[in-house]
Each structure stands twice: as C-alpha cells, then as structure tokens.
Amino acid sequence: MISLHQLEMIVAIHRAGGFRAAARELKITQPTLSKAVMRMETQLGYKLFERTPTGARPTPAAEFIAKGAEPLLEDAARLMAEAKRRHDGEEGLLRLGIGPMLKHVLLPDLVRRIRDRFPGVHYQITQTGADDLTRLATERKMDAVFVYHEVARKEDDLIRARIFSDDVVVIARSGHPLQTAGVVAQDDLRAFDFALPGMPAHVMDWLEFPPDKGRSRGVALESDNYEVLLDQIGRSDCLTLAPRTFFADLIDAGTIVTIPTFKPPLTYECWMLSPPEFARTPMFSAIAAIARDMFRGVNG
Known part of the structure; x- marks a missing residue:
C-alpha cells in the first residue's frame, strides 16, 4: 500500500521534473528522496522514473499516479486543515449545557460572546437539571456544562474549571x-x-x-x-x-x-465541567475565560 507521503513524493518529482528540485520542495535531501523512490519501485514491481542527466522522466505509470494523486493530496490537506479548525474551535458543533438557575445569568450573553469569538461554530444549548447535565457530560453527549459546586464535587472523569463564587x-x-x-x-x-x-x-x-x-x-x-x-x-x-x-x-x-x-x-460556586478530550482543546480555556470575564464585570 502506497502512503500519502509517498504519493506526495511522486507528485513533487513529476511537477519539478527532477529529484533535486523535488527534494528542496519536500525539504528533504536528494539521496533520501532517491532511496525512497527506489523502495517504492521495488514495492510496486515497476519503475516510476527514468533517470537522465537532465532530470527524471516519469514513466506512464508515474504519469497516471501523479495525476490521480493530486486531488487526493488536496483533499487530505483540506481534511487536516478542517480538523485543526475544529480542534481550535473555529468550526463544528459546540454542545453546551446550562442549569435552570444559571441560565438567568449566563444566557443569552454567554452564547453571544462565544459566537463572537468562534463565528464558524454551530451551537446546541441544553437547559436541564445539574445532575442530568453532569450525566450527559460524562456520557460525552455534552462538551461543556455549567453547574453549581455541590454537583461538581461528585466523582467522575470530568475536567473542572471554576467560573465564579x-x-x-x-x-x-x-x-x-x-x-x-x-x-x-x-x-x-x-x-x-x-x-x-x-x-x-x-x-x-x-x-x-x-x-x-x-x-x-x-x-x-x-x-x-x-x-x-x-x-x-x-x-x-x-x-x-x-x-x-x-x-x-x-x-x-x-x-x-x-x-x-x-x-x-x-x-455558591459555578463550575464548568467537560470531558477530558474537550478540555484539551483551546475552546475549553476560551469559554472558561469568557464566562469568568462576564462575572468579573458583574461583580465589579
């Protein structure tokens, strides 16, 4: 099986017309690129490039692979860029849970501020009891929930951030x-x-x-x-x-x-609880900072 990295090498050599220019584009040495191509040729059972004094001429097989690989590499680049945007909170769905008491002071101002910070994100807001919110976060059905401290002290694997007291x-x-x-x-x-x-x-x-x-x-x-x-x-x-x-x-x-x-x-203490995987994203810290700033403004 040929990897995306190997396809990237074939496309670079095809586009550059030689190993030296392709190696510079890929930020590797020419000997490293040459050895990698020889390993691919051994793996595939046929030659990919004819080496010449002026460069490297692609075989018909390499021509076919290079043309088919370019859209695959573009799709892979878009996929990784979107994954990073989602990790950074720039895209995707954010599932927030807010208890009935906190909704009076958090909504809608908190959502407005988060939307200003992350305009590309879609939102799902759930308002229910604190015990239900903690359960939903534990079951990975919520990304972040706001609850009072008596609930936040219960044993689970959620990550906690104190918002205000x-x-x-x-x-x-x-x-x-x-x-x-x-x-x-x-x-x-x-x-x-x-x-x-x-x-x-x-x-x-x-x-x-x-x-x-x-x-x-x-x-x-x-x-x-x-x-x-x-x-x-x-x-x-x-x-x-x-x-x-x-x-x-x-x-x-x-x-x-x-x-x-x-x-x-x-x-009274308000805490934000999140599953560990969401707590590792930049959005977790950003939302906590937004919420704390809201209450600093209220309390002067």
Missing part, C-alpha cells in the same frame, strides 16, 4: 418587615415562608428548618424560574436565597433588598 444572600421585597430589623438570626428568618429554587440539604441545614416539619419545611414555593420567585416575593413577605450576582441589578436599583444575618452566608 459568590455569597448566597437572603432576598426580600423592598419594604419587607425584616428590612429595618438590622442583622437577623435564623429564628427571625423562619418566621416567614420561603420561595426557593430548590431545597438541597445544605440550604435547609443553613436555614435550620427542623427535619420533622415535612417536605415543605416552611417553603411556600419551589421553582427553578427566578421570574416566578421574584413575583412571589414581590407580592408577599416570602424570602428567597440566591447568589447576589443573580439579582445584582434589582438589588442595586432598590427593587429588592438583602437581609443581613448573624450566621455566615453559604457560598
């Missing part, structure tokens, strides 16, 4: 009874119902809800839609918990307020 603050409507109460204790918080994006154990432990209170445990509304949560706290005395970053604009505008607590706040 923030304090989880207690949020209420402007004019809430606790707004003027100063720094409050957990008992003060539990006097009011909560509207939460979920009820993970570490959140319920922080609120110090008794485990024998039933599944709701003082939670009047559970929703992964922050618009629904904001509507609930805006129309009632319900409280919610969220990273300050998520509601920074509304807090700065005074539409909603944060309630300071004696107990140190929980920490």
Whole structure:
C-alpha cells in the first residue's frame, strides 16, 4: 500500500521534473528522496522514473499516479486543515449545557460572546437539571456544562474549571418587615415562608428548618424560574436565597433588598465541567475565560 507521503513524493518529482528540485520542495535531501523512490519501485514491481542527466522522466505509470494523486493530496490537506479548525474551535458543533438557575445569568450573553469569538461554530444549548447535565457530560453527549459546586464535587472523569463564587444572600421585597430589623438570626428568618429554587440539604441545614416539619419545611414555593420567585416575593413577605450576582441589578436599583444575618452566608460556586478530550482543546480555556470575564464585570 502506497502512503500519502509517498504519493506526495511522486507528485513533487513529476511537477519539478527532477529529484533535486523535488527534494528542496519536500525539504528533504536528494539521496533520501532517491532511496525512497527506489523502495517504492521495488514495492510496486515497476519503475516510476527514468533517470537522465537532465532530470527524471516519469514513466506512464508515474504519469497516471501523479495525476490521480493530486486531488487526493488536496483533499487530505483540506481534511487536516478542517480538523485543526475544529480542534481550535473555529468550526463544528459546540454542545453546551446550562442549569435552570444559571441560565438567568449566563444566557443569552454567554452564547453571544462565544459566537463572537468562534463565528464558524454551530451551537446546541441544553437547559436541564445539574445532575442530568453532569450525566450527559460524562456520557460525552455534552462538551461543556455549567453547574453549581455541590454537583461538581461528585466523582467522575470530568475536567473542572471554576467560573465564579459568590455569597448566597437572603432576598426580600423592598419594604419587607425584616428590612429595618438590622442583622437577623435564623429564628427571625423562619418566621416567614420561603420561595426557593430548590431545597438541597445544605440550604435547609443553613436555614435550620427542623427535619420533622415535612417536605415543605416552611417553603411556600419551589421553582427553578427566578421570574416566578421574584413575583412571589414581590407580592408577599416570602424570602428567597440566591447568589447576589443573580439579582445584582434589582438589588442595586432598590427593587429588592438583602437581609443581613448573624450566621455566615453559604457560598455558591459555578463550575464548568467537560470531558477530558474537550478540555484539551483551546475552546475549553476560551469559554472558561469568557464566562469568568462576564462575572468579573458583574461583580465589579
């Protein structure tokens, strides 16, 4: 079987009209090229070039091979160039997964920034729960997923990049009874119902809800839609918990307020998880840098 490299030698000699010029084009020595051609001729069982004092004359077989090999070599060059573009993130499909909470701060700005950096890439965006996203990334059905740290700590072979961290603050409507109460204790918080994006154990432990209170445990509304949560706290005395970053604009505008607590706040961390093969590409580092820059801008 003749390799592409050997075909490249035949085409170069055919085009240059001699071994010396072809060797310069191929960036090898003339003796190396001559020996390689002799090995090919032995392998094929017939001559490819007639050596003359003025150069090398291709045999009919070499003429046929050279003409047929040129489009093959061009196709191979295009194939390798496209493979590099895909590796560099300049072409191909990018499969991103974003959890229901993070979509409020990541979309659509993150996608817009990635598209500006990689205009030739097509995108597939999946929004689902953090556990599902981690599973899809582990199964190689996602290239990069954004999840919170409790999920990111689970054991798997995914590569992790921390995007940002923030304090989880207690949020209420402007004019809430606790707004003027100063720094409050957990008992003060539990006097009011909560509207939460979920009820993970570490959140319920922080609120110090008794485990024998039933599944709701003082939670009047559970929703992964922050618009629904904001509507609930805006129309009632319900409280919610969220990273300050998520509601920074509304807090700065005074539409909603944060309630300071004696107990140190929980920490929220956003991580990007990817299969190892994607994490080795330049796009992994570029996306992580874009996402971090977004949150640096939000947090000043």
